[in-house]
Amino acid sequence: MFDAIVVGSGMSGGISAKELCEQGLKVLVIERGRKLVHGESYTDNLQPWEVPNAGMVPEEDLARHYKIQGESFITAATQQYWVKDDENPYITPEGKPFDWIRGYHLGGRSIMWGRQSYRLSPQDFEANAKDGHGSDWPIRYDDLAPWYSHIEKFIGVAGDRDGLPQLPDGEYLPAFALNDGELMFKAAIEKAFPGRKVIAGRTANLSKAQPHHEELGRMSCQARSLCDRGCGYGAYHSSLSSSLPAADRTGNLTIVTDAIVHSLVHDPKTGKVTGVRTIDQNTKAHRTYESKIVFLNASTIGTAQILLNSKSEAMPRGLANSSDMVGRNLMDHLFALSVAGLLPNGPKDSFYHGRRPTGIYIPRFRNVTEPADFLRGFGYQGGVSRMGWRTAIGQPGIGAELKARTRKLGPWFTYISGFGEMLPNPNNRVTLSTTQVDKWGIPVVQVDCAHGPNEQAMTKQILEDGKAMIQAAGASSSRPPPSPARRALASTRWAPPAWARTRRPRCSTSSTRRTT
Amino acid sequence: MTIPNMDRRSLLESALLLMGVTVTAGFSTEAFAKAAASPKPFLDQKSFTLLSAIADTIIPKTDTPGAVDAHVPAKFDALLVNWASPEHRVQLAGAITKIDDLAREKQAKGFAELTPDQRKELLSAHDTAALKPVPRTDKLTGMRAMMAGPSVAEPGYAKLKELIVLLYYYSEEALTTELVYEHSPGGWTPSVKATPETRATGGLGMF
Numbered sequence: 001m002f003d004a005i006v007v008g009s010g011m012s013g014g015i016s017a018k019e020l021c022e023q024g025l026k027v028l029v030i031e032r033g034r035k036l037v038h039g040e041s042y043t044d045n046l047q048p049w050e051v052p053n054a055g056m057v058p059e060e061d062l063a064r065h066y067k068i069q070g071e072s073f074i075t076a077a078t079q080q081y082w083v084k085d086d087e088n089p090y091i092t093p094e095g096k097p098f099d100w101i102r103g104y105h106l107g108g109r110s111i112m113w114g115r116q117s118y119r120l121s122p123q124d125f126e127a128n129a130k131d132g133h134g135s136d137w138p139i140r141y142d143d144l145a146p147w148y149s150h151i152e153k154f155i156g157v158a159g160d161r162d163g164l165p166q167l168p169d170g171e172y173l174p175a176f177a178l179n180d181g182e183l184m185f186k187a188a189i190e191k192a193f194p195g196r197k198v199i200a201g202r203t204a205n206l207s208k209a210q211p212h213h214e215e216l217g218r219m220s221c222q223a224r225s226l227c228d229r230g231c232g233y234g235a236y237h238s239s240l241s242s243s244l245p246a247a248d249r250t251g252n253l254t255i256v257t258d259a260i261v262h263s264l265v266h267d268p269k270t271g272k273v274t275g276v277r278t279i280d281q282n283t284k285a286h287r288t289y290e291s292k293i294v295f296l297n298a299s300t301i302g303t304a305q306i307l308l309n310s311k312s313e314a315m316p317r318g319l320a321n322s323s324d325m326v327g328r329n330l331m332d333h334l335f336a337l338s339v340a341g342l343l344p345n346g347p348k349d350s351f352y353h354g355r356r357p358t359g360i361y362i363p364r365f366r367n368v369t370e371p372a373d374f375l376r377g378f379g380y381q382g383g384v385s386r387m388g389w390r391t392a393i394g395q396p397g398i399g400a401e402l403k404a405r406t407r408k409l410g411p412w413f414t415y416i417s418g419f420g421e422m423l424p425n426p427n428n429r430v431t432l433s434t435t436q437v438d439k440w441g442i443p444v445v446q447v448d449c450a451h452g453p454n455e456q457a458m459t460k461q462i463l464e465d466g467k468a469m470i471q472a473a474g475a476s477s478s479r480p481p482p483s484p485a486r487r488a489l490a491s492t493r494w495a496p497p498a499w500a501r502t503r504r505p506r507c508s509t510s511s512t513r514r515t516t
Numbered sequence: 517m518t519i520p521n522m523d524r525r526s527l528l529e530s531a532l533l534l535m536g537v538t539v540t541a542g543f544s545t546e547a548f549a550k551a552a553a554s555p556k557p558f559l560d561q562k563s564f565t566l567l568s569a570i571a572d573t574i575i576p577k578t579d580t581p582g583a584v585d586a587h588v589p590a591k592f593d594a595l596l597v598n599w600a601s602p603e604h605r606v607q608l609a610g611a612i613t614k615i616d617d618l619a620r621e622k623q624a625k626g627f628a629e630l631t632p633d634q635r636k637e638l639l640s641a642h643d644t645a646a647l648k649p650v651p652r653t654d655k656l657t658g659m660r661a662m663m664a665g666p667s668v669a670e671p672g673y674a675k676l677k678e679l680i681v682l683l684y685y686y687s688e689e690a691l692t693t694e695l696v697y698e699h700s701p702g703g704w705t706p707s708v709k710a711t712p713e714t715r716a717t718g719g720l721g722m723f
Contacts, residue, residue, distance in 0.1 A: 047699060048720040049688045052598070054591070054679070055720050059601035077720070177706040207704075223704045225721050351710040354701035355721065388716035389685045389695055393678050394668070396644045398574045399636050406685075407694055407715050 002028040002254070002291040005276050007261050007306065010108025013297030014239030014247070015151065020295070021247040028289055029244070029253065030278060032260040032298075033104030036111070038240040042230030043077045052076045068099050072112075077229050081105065081112050090301075090445040091433055098447040100301060106257055109299070110238040111230055115204040115357065116381060117157045119148050119168045123368070131375050134329065134424035141168065154246070155237035156213055158221075158358070159202030166377075167363040173207045175200035176358050180350035181343065181384035181412040185360070185473045192472035195369025201358035201381060204237040216245050223354030236357065256289075258282055260440055263310040264294060264319055273319070279440045300330070304430045305445050327430035330449050334378065334420035334459055339466035341475030343384065346412025351386060359383030362416060362469070366461060374457040375423065380466065382416030414475060418462030423454050558596045563609065566616050567592060569628035573635045574643075574677060575684045580694045586687035588680055595679060604675070611672035618642055643677070646670035691718045 003025035006016045013029060020027045043051075055075045062070045069082040083102040092098045103109045122141040128134040145168070152171040161169040178186060178200055186198035205227070206213055209220040218234035218241060227236050234241035247253040259278040265288060267274050275290035296303040304327040310319035318326055364377035387410030392402055428450065432443035451459075559567060571583035571592070583589070596605050619627035619638055627635060652667035668674045684690050691697035695718035 045699075047688070048686045048691060048697065048718070051686075051720060053595060054599075054682050054686055056595075056599050058599045059604060063601070075720075176704050179706045220703070223701045224699065225719075349710050351708050351714055353705040353708050354703055355717075355719070356704050386716075389718055392681045392685070394647065394666075394674060396647045398639055398643050398677075399576055400578045403575060403578055403580070403694060408712075409710055409714055409716050 002026050002289065004028070004293040004295060005030060005289055005291040006295045006297055007276060008032075008108060008297035008299065008302065009106050009239050009244065009255070010103075010297065010299065011110040011113065011239065013108065013295070014110060014243030016295045016297050017247040017253060018154075018243040020293075021250040021252040024250075024252065025293075026252050027247065027254070028291065029247075029255045030259050030261060030276060030289065031106050031108070031255065031257045032281060033106065033108070033257065035255075035257040036106045036230075036240060038230075038234065038245070039232040041080075042232055043080075044224070044226045044229040044232050046077060046229075069101060071099055072101050073228060075228070078112065081230075087439070089436075089438065090447060091436065092447055096448060096450050098449050100445075100447065102299070106255070107238055107240040107244070111240065112228055113238075114381075115227065115236050116361070117152070117155075117159075117202050117204045118361075118379075119170055120144075121166050121168055123166055127376060128424075133375065154212075155204050155242060156206045156210070156218075157202055157204050158200075158207035160200050162197065162199045162363075164197060164199075164363055166365075166368045167379075170202075172202065173210070176203065176205070176207055176356045178360060179352045179384065180347045181386070181414070182360050184346060184412075185343070185384045185414055188473040189362070189469050193365070193469065196365045196469070197363055199361050199363065201361045203358035205357040206235045209235075216242060216249075218242065221357055223356060225355030225357060227357055259287070260442070261298065261306050262286075262440075262442055263306060265290075266310060266312055266315065266319055268312065268314040279442070281440065284440060301430050301445055301447065305432065305442075308430075308432050309443060325426075328426040328428070329424040330428040330430055330447070331422040331424055333422060334418065334451075334455060334462065337418040337420070337459060337462045337466070338382075338415055339417075339463060339470050340413070340415035341470045341473075342387075343412040343414055343473055343475050345474045346384070346386075351409060360416075366465075372458075372461060374454045374461065376421040376454070376458070378418050378420030378458060378462050380416040380418050380462075380469075382414065384412055384414040386410055387413045414470060414473060416466050416469065418466060420455070420458045420462055423452065425452060558593050559609075563612060564589060564593065565628045566612055566626070569630075569635060570612065570615055570639065570676070571680050571684075573632070573639045574680050576632070581687075581689040583680060583684045586684050586689040588683045588687070591683045591687075592679055595683075607672040608676055608679075611670070611676040614670075614673070615639065615642060642673070646673035647677075685718055686720060694718075 004020045004027045006013050006020070006027060006029045009017070009029050009031040017027050017029050048055075053076050055077060057066065057070070057074055057076055057079050061079075065084040065086055066074060066082060068085045072082070074082050081103045083104050088102065088104070090100060101109070103112055105111070120141065125137045125140045129136040148168075149171045157170060157172055158175055159170070159172040160175040161172060163169065178198075182198070189196055189198050205221045206218060207221060209218055216234070220233075221235040222233055230238075231241065237243075244253070244255070256278075258281045260281050262277040262279050264273045265275040265277060266272070273294050275288050276294060277286065277288050279286055296306060298306055307320060307326045308318040311317070315321065317324060320326060360382050362380040362382070364379050366372040366377045367375070368377060389406045391410050392406040397405065427448070429448055431446045431448070433446050434443070436444040438444055568584060568589040571588045575583035575588070577585055596608065600608065616627045619625060619630055622638060623630055623634060627638070630638065646669055648669045649666045650669050654667070685695065694715075696715045697718045
């Protein structure tokens with residue numbers, strides 16, 4: 001019997017375990033995936049020439065195992081972190097694709113997150129009540145602000161205090177400063193659009209590790225930009241580098257891996273949950289763990305799956321689902337809406353040193369300083385950098401001339417990628433299949449999710465505003481024909497080539513709306 | 517088809533470096549032929565000779581190592597076994613063969629048998645024509661769409677060249693001579709003075 005069980009060891013599960021353990025509770029963390037060891041399991045020490053297949057996942061593996069995960073930033077160096085879609089199926093209706101990006105291992109998606117860390121604002125907490133979409137939040141920003149601070153201090157977030165009401169400031173380590181190209185971009189945007197700001201991306205990387213970080217074995221960021229492989233320095237917050245070690249040092253933590261949660265045990269006499277039923281992912285052996293409290297941190301969809309599968313005579317629709325709301329109102333931010341271009345007026349005598357783990361951020365301005373014909377708003381992540389050797393790809397030219405051109409610093413290149421808010425819609429929902437089970441006998445998830453008129457209007461505005469800002473900075477941009485978008489985790493570690501893209505975003509999963 | 521023996525192929529390429537190499541003239545026909553006389557993991561002898569000649573023409577040895585110095589042909593051959601789909605293998609093999617066909621059509625010799633200057637002249641013209649942008653007909657999604665460039669007249673050649681370029685600029689030889697690469701820069705400095713001599717940085721990521 002444990003005091004508490006935490007289902008899932010990812011971003012929220014790790015923090016839940018830490019907080020509960022530090023309060024003196026004996027905590028069991030149940031993880032469905034395999035064990036990973038901080039540092040030992042990572043691939044961040046591989047030199048570029050040591051990564052198999054020039055970093056590319058074999059094409060037949062992509063086609064067979066990673067049809068969905070392959071839409072994200074999977075590489076040969078990170079392949080181990082992504083779920084094999086064919087072994088973990090889910091169902092979507094014809095014509096309504098949905099990309100569920102997953103990592104089944106200790107630490108979950110916290111190993112592969114984009115680390116961008118922004119607070120919701122007072123305006124965000126009031127939006128449901130004001131426009132009538134979704135239920136009014138039971139709390140307001142001021143209620144949550146101390147907890148934002150608590151977490152920011154613990155995980156370490158690098159950023160500036162920019163004094164913007166729509167993007168509250170937090171407890172920050174020194175920001176990863178803008179380079180000269182970005183300062184030029186910022187000046188141009190803020191001059192052309194007085195209501196818009198370009199700031200340093202706020203990222204959960206230790207720009208300057210503090211003593212309480214070092215106590216956990218974490219060190220300052222070495223500017224390698226290898227975060228997606230796992231960081232042996234512990235320089236970015238993940239469950240493996242940060243929250244689980246903090247939980248473990250209390251002596252109160254027990255971790256079980258390879259244990260897939262089937263359902264929760266509910267006692268109809270007391271009306272309380274008393275435990276968790278699991279299936280060993282390798283042996284398929286069943287086991288029940290008991291506790292006084294259960295925290296479900298199994299991801300948005302995974303948590304709904306567990307609740308819906310926890311049926312009983314007393315609760316035929318699943319646990320805590322008398323309202324039929326479990327699994328409904330699935331949301332994610334709009335993403336992968338990028339505009340890019342070359343900046344011919346960039347400072348030619350300037351470069352930078354190191355590979356930053358973040359870039360620039362343009363906080364929300366629609367329905368803040370500028371009107372919109374849609375509800376809510378969006379921000380942009382992006383960056384400005386000098387093009388390098390990749391200009392040799394796809395461009396005519398061979399021989400000594402190719403080498404001579406490629407070794408030189410290229411022009412400044414910018415891209416910005418919009419991240420917009422999705423409205424709650426009860427028809428965007430997760431249900432369980434009544435006919436199909438996975439290899440552990442658990443009903444397969446069905447995801448029915450689509451964007452509505454508000455998202456479509458926002459998508460159009462994201463691209464139009466993005467193009468206008470790129471052009472205001474002196475760049476020309478172009479767009480390929482529209483094509484369906486799929487999930488790409490927010491990250492500033494990659495950049496699209498020097499042409500803009502317009503794509504129709506589609507539903508997908510993410511952890512929290514402002515944390516990617 | 518056999519499992520590629522990278523060490524064996526790399527040794528062969530190392531041996532190439534001792535034969536017929538000048539700073540600007542590229543490798544001799546005899547050197548390619550000698551390399552081709554060795555066991556091949558995927559490409560036959562003729563195709564590997566041809567691939568080596570193409571790689572050497574695209575990225576020759578100059579004041580820094582070239583593609584052959586960086587074992588690009590052997591690594592490319594390994595990609596055909598370990599990475600490429602059957603469709604890509606056919607496409608890439610076709611792109612390699614086409615260059616040889618062009619040489620026979622214009623010079624009545626195989627590409628690998630041409631002088632370095634003749635190889636460069638022929639491949640330059642082909643490179644320009646093959647990489648001419650054309651409207652994209654396929655629909656890409658996700659990161660593929662984010663990372664893909666515009667469609668070109670000859671996608672097979674574009675992929676061939678892309679892989680040769682990638683393999684070269686990811687190599688230890690290129691990253692320690694041609695470009696600058698620090699695995700662990702140690703920190704972020706947002707502004708440093710750049711001069712015309714400042715080298716671009718390399719690495720597996722975009723930044």
